[in-house]
Structures are given as C-alpha cells and as structure tokens.
Amino acid sequence: MLKVEGLNVSYGDLQVLWDVSFEVKEGEIVVLLGANGAGKSTTLKTVSSLVKPTVGSVEFLGVRLDRIPSHEVINYGLAHVPEGRRLFPDMTVEENLIVGSLTREAKSKRKKTLEWLYDIFPRLRERIKQPTGTLSGGEQQMVAIARGLMSLPKLIMFDEPSLGLAPIMVTEIFKVVEMVNREGVTVLLVEQNVHHTLAMCDRAYVLENGRITLSGTGEEFLNNDHIKEAYLGI
Amino acid sequence: MEVFLQTLVAGVLKGGLYALIGLGMTLIMGVMGIINLAHGQFMMVAMYITYALFHFFGLDPYTTLIISMPSLFLLGVLIQKYLLNPLMKVESILPENQVLMTVGIAMVLTEIARFIFSSNYLSVRTSYSSSAFYVGGISFSVALTVAFGFTCFLTISLFWFLIKTDLGRSIRAVSQDSEAAELMGIDSGRIKVITMGIGAGLVAAAGTLLLPIYYLFPDIGGPFTRKAFIITILGGLGSTVGAIFGGLTLGLAESFGATYIGMDFEDLVGLVIFLLVLLFIPGGFRRFTKV
Incomplete structure (x- = not known):
C-alpha cells in the first residue's frame, strides 16, 4: 500500500535520513521505533511531502507522493496526525474536526463521520463548543486523532500520540489506535513507547541515527536481545 | 454633558471606519505573519477609483463600492501572487523582506497616483457631505452614519464568512498553524492570495466610505498605514475582534483629544494611547477577547 524506498533527507547541510526503506501493507499496524532525533518525524513528514527527499521515492497506492505538493496528499487517502497534536488552538473542537474534512468525499459525508467519531469519543461530544487550546493533553490528542479520521483515510500515520500523556491516557490512546485499525484503516505508528506498541503491531522497524537497522514482526522484536537492551531496559 | 456625548458619538462613528481598516490589516497579519505596510496606499487607490467614477461618470460615492472593492480585491490577489508569494519560496529570504516589498509597493502606488492625478488635493462634494441630523440635541453626520452602517454590515459579513464557511475556516486554520493546515489539504499559498484580496477589499470600502467627508492626495496612504498599524497592535496582532476594539479605541482617543x-x-492622543497600551497591556486587547 505504502512503499518507501531509499530515502535520503537533508535539512540544509545536515543529512538526517540515510537510505530509509520500508513498506506498509493494507490492513496492517506498522510501528516505526526509535529514540529522540533518530529521524522518525522526518520520515513521516517526508511521506506526507512536507519535506522533500534528495534521493528516494514514496509511493502510495501507485502515486508518487514525493512529486506532489503536501496539501494534495490527503486527497489520495493518507492522513497524518502530527507530533505535538498541532490543533488549531482558537478553534472549537467541532471546527477542528470540520477542517479535517475538506476533501470532496469527506465533505459530503461530514455529518455522518462527525456522529461516528462522537460515538467513539463521547468526551469530545461534551466539549463540542470548547476551544481546543483549553482542553487537557489527552483530550487534545483525541481531537487530533479524530481530525485525522475526518478525511476518511485509507492509511493514517500517528506521530508519537502518547507523548506527554498520563499512563491511563496512553493506554486509552493505544486502544483507540487498535480500534481504528479494526475499522479497516491501515496504521503507521511512530513511537518511543515500546511496551504497548510491539504487543499490538503486525510488523515493526527500528530507526537509529537516520538508518533502518532492524525489521521484523512484533513478536520477533519482543524476543530480540538488542531491542530488550536498548528499548525495553531488560 | 452634551459636548461629551457629541464627542463620544463622533469617536464611535470614526472608530467604526478605523475598525474596518484594521480588520484587513489584522487578517493579513494573522495569515501571512507580516505587517502590510502598503495598507493605507491600498485605501488611497480605492479613494482615487471612487473619485474618478464620481468625477467622470457622476456615480454616487457609495455606489462605487461595487467597483472599488472588487478592484482592490484583484489588486491584492495579484500583488500577493506575483510579488509576495515568490519571496517565500526562497528560504534564505527572511519574512522581513516581504515587509520591505510592501514598502516598495506602497511607494510605487503613491507615485502612480501622483503621475495620473498630480499632487493636488481633491474632494468629492455630495449633497450629504456636510449635512447632519439630530437626535436629542446630538448631531450625527449623515455621511459618517451611513459609513458606520456599511461598516457594521461588512464586519458582520466578514465574521459570518470566517466562522461559517469552509474557506473562512481554512483562513483561520492557516493563521493558527499553517503546517497543520497543509496536512488537512489546505493550499496555504492560495489562502494567502485570497486573504490579501479580502484585506485590500475591506480597506477599499473604508476609503470609499471616507471620501465624501475627507480629502484626497497621493500621500494620504502613509498616515492611514500608520493608523492601521496602531490599530493592529492595539488589537493584539492577528486578533479580529481585537481589531474592532483597537479601531474604536483609536477613534475615541482622537475624538476626545480633539475636543478636550x-x-x-x-x-x-492616539499615539499616546498606543504607547500606554504597549507599556501596560502588552499583547493589546487580545487577552480580553480570545478570538
């Protein structure tokens, strides 16, 4: 479904990704693991064309995403829930969700999608008219996820959705990610939270210093000595 | 007491027009992140359009709104698309250079106006230019009252547009987080072009509405750019509701200063208020509005 091949990305003179290749198949949950500064967010930004690679290609359902402007990516069914949530703080919960459904198809189904999402996130229904800047971190993350789903994507990318949240919220957010996947949306998840993610994912990749160093199924990862040492602290 | 009320009325009516000038500048500030230093010059161009239509075709100044506003919308669109957006594509160019570009545009517009109309003072004299009606002993200038009515209508329309339509929501989204807006499928370059058009169209309305009670010469843009700048700062850079308060504050300050x-x-007096706000409520009126 999503095929990333040989990505090299630089910010000015500083190269941050070297020959990054990975694949996401339809229906999967794929996790991209890595420490701070490993290049995870840059990888997702390159997939959504916010950052252009110097070498390499991003192909999604046969379309070269690296060749189109970033605002057109969502039209092909790929949503990106960015790191740090990046909500529109002075707009209400509902307005944020509406802005998530500007593509033609999503717009025609806007009312139905909103109802569906309010059923999944009852807490957002209570806060419809509240500016998102005044919500708690966990609620903001829910708005961010819901806003990503408003475009009715085929694949949704989450960039560290558990960042800065209380442990109970983290569990809840990962439940939501699994549920989104059960609804038929393919998931590409970037995380540092190894415990939760490896248990629920189909496959995983490890990104270290801008290079993919390891790939395999979630189970293989949980038994891998390097992973145990570096990420699970066992 | 009567003098006080009279001053208050005059200040509010004038403040309405200032709000209209400030709203356009504020929208541009919010979306582009730059101060448009050609804002008063846009207004000057609209005033000359109104003058020319009145002088050569005998159109009523208020009727010319339907020509001056779209003309300035188009001028704003072209300037953003061909002069300002290209500057953003070059990474080594700081946003400040877009501000310098607007200064250049301001000069060019002023000199074109001087070339066509010369530096002479012009005015539009209509039957209602100096007439007034009285409510309880307080006089209301007909032209200013009509202008205030148009201003209220345009302001309400603008807010309806920003809150209720997808395009309006997109404009707000870009001004709050343009990268996140890109991810939502919003073409921020296109939004910037449209916003500059709307900002220019709004200040065009202010210029056309002001002309029957004012005078016109090519350098009139400068003082109004300064006023727009003050209003935008008073309102708290990028807050639309703040701009309305900023406009009214400046109008009232000038009115009371002139009377007392x-x-x-x-x-x-306007400038002193400006300094006081900067000193004691930095961030302007935005903290009271939250919109």
Missing part, C-alpha cells in the same frame, strides 16, 4: 485638548493634538 485641541484639534492639533488629535494624532498625538
């Missing part, structure tokens, strides 16, 4: 201190001190 002296006509010559009108602008001075």
Whole structure:
C-alpha cells in the first residue's frame, strides 16, 4: 500500500535520513521505533511531502507522493496526525474536526463521520463548543486523532500520540489506535513507547541515527536481545 | 454633558471606519505573519477609483463600492501572487523582506497616483457631505452614519464568512498553524492570495466610505498605514475582534483629544494611547477577547 524506498533527507547541510526503506501493507499496524532525533518525524513528514527527499521515492497506492505538493496528499487517502497534536488552538473542537474534512468525499459525508467519531469519543461530544487550546493533553490528542479520521483515510500515520500523556491516557490512546485499525484503516505508528506498541503491531522497524537497522514482526522484536537492551531496559 | 456625548458619538462613528481598516490589516497579519505596510496606499487607490467614477461618470460615492472593492480585491490577489508569494519560496529570504516589498509597493502606488492625478488635493462634494441630523440635541453626520452602517454590515459579513464557511475556516486554520493546515489539504499559498484580496477589499470600502467627508492626495496612504498599524497592535496582532476594539479605541482617543485638548493634538492622543497600551497591556486587547 505504502512503499518507501531509499530515502535520503537533508535539512540544509545536515543529512538526517540515510537510505530509509520500508513498506506498509493494507490492513496492517506498522510501528516505526526509535529514540529522540533518530529521524522518525522526518520520515513521516517526508511521506506526507512536507519535506522533500534528495534521493528516494514514496509511493502510495501507485502515486508518487514525493512529486506532489503536501496539501494534495490527503486527497489520495493518507492522513497524518502530527507530533505535538498541532490543533488549531482558537478553534472549537467541532471546527477542528470540520477542517479535517475538506476533501470532496469527506465533505459530503461530514455529518455522518462527525456522529461516528462522537460515538467513539463521547468526551469530545461534551466539549463540542470548547476551544481546543483549553482542553487537557489527552483530550487534545483525541481531537487530533479524530481530525485525522475526518478525511476518511485509507492509511493514517500517528506521530508519537502518547507523548506527554498520563499512563491511563496512553493506554486509552493505544486502544483507540487498535480500534481504528479494526475499522479497516491501515496504521503507521511512530513511537518511543515500546511496551504497548510491539504487543499490538503486525510488523515493526527500528530507526537509529537516520538508518533502518532492524525489521521484523512484533513478536520477533519482543524476543530480540538488542531491542530488550536498548528499548525495553531488560 | 452634551459636548461629551457629541464627542463620544463622533469617536464611535470614526472608530467604526478605523475598525474596518484594521480588520484587513489584522487578517493579513494573522495569515501571512507580516505587517502590510502598503495598507493605507491600498485605501488611497480605492479613494482615487471612487473619485474618478464620481468625477467622470457622476456615480454616487457609495455606489462605487461595487467597483472599488472588487478592484482592490484583484489588486491584492495579484500583488500577493506575483510579488509576495515568490519571496517565500526562497528560504534564505527572511519574512522581513516581504515587509520591505510592501514598502516598495506602497511607494510605487503613491507615485502612480501622483503621475495620473498630480499632487493636488481633491474632494468629492455630495449633497450629504456636510449635512447632519439630530437626535436629542446630538448631531450625527449623515455621511459618517451611513459609513458606520456599511461598516457594521461588512464586519458582520466578514465574521459570518470566517466562522461559517469552509474557506473562512481554512483562513483561520492557516493563521493558527499553517503546517497543520497543509496536512488537512489546505493550499496555504492560495489562502494567502485570497486573504490579501479580502484585506485590500475591506480597506477599499473604508476609503470609499471616507471620501465624501475627507480629502484626497497621493500621500494620504502613509498616515492611514500608520493608523492601521496602531490599530493592529492595539488589537493584539492577528486578533479580529481585537481589531474592532483597537479601531474604536483609536477613534475615541482622537475624538476626545480633539475636543478636550485641541484639534492639533488629535494624532498625538492616539499615539499616546498606543504607547500606554504597549507599556501596560502588552499583547493589546487580545487577552480580553480570545478570538
């Protein structure tokens, strides 16, 4: 479904990704693991064309995403829930969700999608008219996820959705990610939270210093000595 | 007491027009992140359009709104698309250079106006230019009252547009987080072009509405760019509701300054208020509005 091949990305003179290749198949949950500064967010930004690679290609359902402007990516069914949530703080919960459904198809189904999402996130229904800047971190993350789903994507990318949240919220957010996947949306998840993610994912990749160093199924990862040492602290 | 009320009315009516000038500048500030230093010059161009239509075709100044506003919308669109957006594509160019570009545009517009109309003072005299009606002993200038009515209508329309339509929501989204807006499928380059058009169209309305009670010469843009700048700062850079308060504050300050201190001190009082706000409520009126 999503095929990333040989990505090299630089910010000015500083190269941050070297020959990054990975694949996401339809229906999967794929996790991209890595420490701070490993290049995870840059990888997702390159997939959504916010950052252009110097070498390499991003192909999604046969379309070269690296060749189109970033605002057109969502039209092909790929949503990106960015790191740090990046909500529109002075707009209400509902307005944020509406802005998530500007593509033609999503717009025609806007009312139905909103109802569906309010059923999944009852807490957002209570806060419809509240500016998102005044919500708690966990609620903001829910708005961010819901806003990503408003475009009715085929694949949704989450960039560290558990960042800065209380442990109970983290569990809840990962439940939501699994549920989104059960609804038929393919998931590409970037995380540092190894415990939760490896248990629920189909496959995983490890990104270290801008290079993919390891790939395999979630189970293989949980038994891998390097992973145990570096990420699970066992 | 009567003098006080009279001053208050005059200040509010004038403040309405200032709000209209400030709203356009504020929208541009919010979306582009730059101060448009050609804002008063846009207004000057609209005033000349109104003058020319009145002088050569005998159109009523208020009727010319339907020509001056779309013309300036188009001028704003073209300037953003071909002069300002290209500057953003070059990474080594700081946003400040877009501000310098607007200064250049301001000069070019002023000199074109001087070339066509010369530096002479012009005015549009209509039957209602100096007439007034009285409510309880307080006089209301007909032209200013009509202008205030148009201003209210345009302001309400603008807010309806920003809150209720997808395009309006997209404009707000870009001004709050343009990268996140890109991810939502919003073409921020296109939004910037449209916003500059709307900002220019709004200040065009202010210019056209002001002309029957004012005078016109090519350099009139400068003082109004300064006023727009003050209003935007008072309102808290990028807050639309703040801009309305900023406009009213400046209008009232000038009005009371003229009545109680002296006509010559009108602008001075506005600037003193500006400094006081900067000193004591930095961030302007935005903290009271949250919109």
